[in-house]
Amino acid sequence: MSEHIEPSGIPHDELAAQVAAALPQWLPSQRWFGGKDREIDSVSAVSWTTLLDGDPLLLHLVVRVEQGDRRELYQLLIGSRQSQLPDVAAAASIGLEDGRTCYEASGDAxxxxxxxxxxxxxxxxxxxxxxxxxxxxxxxxxxxxxxxxxxxxxxxxxxxxxxxxxxxxxxxxxxxxxxxxxxxxxxxxxxxxxxxxxxxxxxxxxxxxxxxxxxFLPDAADGWVMATTSVRDFMADTAGLPPEELGGDFAGEAYRLGKAVATVHADLARALGTEQAGADDVRRAVDSMLARLERVSAQVPALARHADAVRPVLERVADVAVPVSTQSVHGDLHLGQVLRTVNGWLLLDFEGEPAASVAERAALASPLRDVASMLRSFDYAAQQLLVGQPDDPETTARAMSWARRNRAAFCDGYGKVAGQDPRDDAALLRALELDKAVYEVAYEHANRPDWLTVPMASIERILSEGE
Ligand SMILES: Nc1ncnc2c1ncn2[C@@H]1O[C@H](COP(=O)(O)OP(=O)(O)O)[C@@H](O)[C@H]1O
Ligand SMILES: [Mg+2]
Structure with missing residues (x-):
């Protein structure tokens, strides 16, 4: 950074407005910015607070980003120094209209x-x-x-x-x-x-x-890293040892993880209550899954080819016995959101799906939604090694067997604590897994086309397994 703001030389409301004006250029390169799919029409400063005055200066800034009919609020920490500019990433630097520079300060310890x-x-x-x-x-x-x-x-x-x-x-x-x-x-x-x-x-x-x-748990291990390490060991074992004889077998962990998730669900129900969803609520949920299927099928031909087979599986949920118990759930549960500590598994990040609206995140849901979501994550862990590799039925079968073993262990653990095996609700669980896979198809199509094979393979598996 060659230039900077003279903190004393500019009123902070003016600085806030100048930063906001520079953000349409800067925001799209930020990993956390959720609006990369559309042009930014405007960014305006909604509120600002001076956290550290003078030099260095630290300003907290809330901005409104407008993109067509979408309006979102984002927060930034804005830093500025007269001298001794900090060693923050170049991407954090925000150039202002008059040629001066400030920076996003979350990297400035x-x-x-x-x-x-x-x-x-x-x-x-x-x-x-x-x-x-x-x-x-x-x-x-x-x-x-x-x-x-x-x-x-x-x-x-x-x-x-x-x-x-x-x-x-x-x-x-x-x-x-x-x-x-x-x-x-x-x-x-x-x-x-x-x-x-x-x-x-x-x-x-x-x-x-x-x-x-x-x-902060400094010694905790990330669930995704543990699971994918286990997959790698399993795939590398050319002697074809059964998984339970491999050092890196994950099934015991998957079982304990299932117990931890069921415990959290029971605690959430106890703390925040449950509601009973009737036939109308279930119909609405089915309609929203069907709408997602149609929307994504229209964009992704590979999914469209299976839509006729997926649709009746989603429709069948309308026939499940009501009421269905709903409650606060995690909403975005996968192996990357769980940590293994010496005392067992922890769940992180209860905010819900990043792309969902606040209302969608807050909505009560069947706890089976989290179960389905974690089951999908086992498929991802198993199949990520195959992405971009030539098709090899034997390797694919081996990856699938890792996923099958760990999905089953997770359900066993969950059922042990919940008192009911989630696989007993087969129609609902299957539909929720498919719905999640359809969501993943949309995500991969937009962000990582190479990975489309992962949810597509799962959709084919779920459809072929029948009930
Ligand atoms: N309490 C914690 N102890 C150790 N690591 C953590 C803790 N909380 C979060 N992390 C790490 O930070 C990452 C991001 O945290 P998370 O709450 O999932 O935030 P985000 O909303 O950005 O996904 C996690 O995947 C995990 O690796
Ligand atoms: Mg997270």
Whole structure:
């Protein structure tokens, strides 16, 4: 960065407006920006708060991004220094109209250190509120470093003690991730990373969650890494040993993971209640799955070829016995959202599907939706090694057998705790798995066409397995 803003030389509202004006160019290159599918019509500053004044300067900024009929709020941390520019990624640099430069400051540990301290102090600054959870034990004075595996949000790890997630796309009210973490923690859940604090800001007259602080588990292993390592070991074993004799067999973990997910579902039901969905609700759910099938089939010919076979499987859900019990669920459960600690499995990130609207995320659902979603993840773990490889029926069969074994173990574990095997609800589970696979077809078609083979192979498998 060669130039920068003189912090004293420009009023902060003007700086906020200038940054907003520069964002239509800058946002599309940010990994967390959810609107890459459309042109940006305009970006305007909705609110800004000076967190650190002078030099360096740290400004919290909420902007509204307009794209046709879509309007979303995003948050940014804007940093500016007169001298000693920090070593932040070039992609963080935001060039302003008059040739000066500032930067997105979540990678500047000198500046973000204050966020943790403000949470510990319970500070209010302008329209922003920093709070710690009752009884939270916080270590302060630590620097925050962004994790590299971030997806839809930006998370800062403070000295192996705490992790602060800054929600990028802002919803309204208290974020579902925070609501569910609080509810589970109150029950003493051992299957989550303890919530320690939060940051909220008044946006358009409403308090909106913009950050959540949790205990960081430095020694935890990522579920996706563990599962795919097991797949690799299994595929590499040319002696053809049965999976239970391989060192890297994952089925025991899949079983324990099933138990953990069922425990979280039971806790969520206890903490936040259940509702009974009647025939009309079920019909609406079926219609929305059918609508997704038609929408995606219209874009992806490979799916369209199977649509006639998928449709009756979705339709059959309309005949399930009502009422169907619904409750708060995870909403985006997969192997990349679970951590294995010495004490067992933890579930992370209860915000729901990134592409879903706030209302869709908050809607109660059958817990089988999470089960179906995790079952899909076992298929992904097994098949990701085959992406881009020449078709080899033997290798494919072996990958499928890993997935089959681990899906079954997961269901066994789930059923053990829930008291009912999820496979007993075969019609609903099958439809939910297909619906998820249709969603994946749309995602892969738009983002990673090479991977389309993964959900397509699963759709063919689910259809061929019958009931
Ligand atoms: N408490 C934690 N301890 C250790 N790692 C964590 C913790 N929380 C999150 N992570 C890591 O950060 C990643 C992103 O966190 P997540 O809550 O899923 O955010 P996002 O909404 O950006 O997906 C996780 O996949 C995991 O690798
Ligand atoms: Mg996540």
């Amino acid at each position: 000198d500046l973000t250190a204050c966020l943790l301290d403000f949470i510990a102090e319970g500070k209010r600054i302008g329209s922003m509120t920093f709070e710690h959870e009752p009884g939270a034990d916080l270590t302060t004075g630590l620097r925050g470093h962004p994790i590299t595996s971030e997806q839809s949000n930006t998370s800062l790890v403070y000295g192996h003690h705490h992790i602060l997630k800054l929600f990028r796309k802002l919803g309204s009210g208290v974020n579902k991730d925070l609501v569910l973490h609080r509810a589970l923690h109150e029950l003493g859940s051992q299957q989550i990373a303890e919530p320690l604090g939060s940051i909220s800001a008044e946006v358009d007259g409403e308090d909106v969650t913009i950050g959540m602080l949790q205990r």
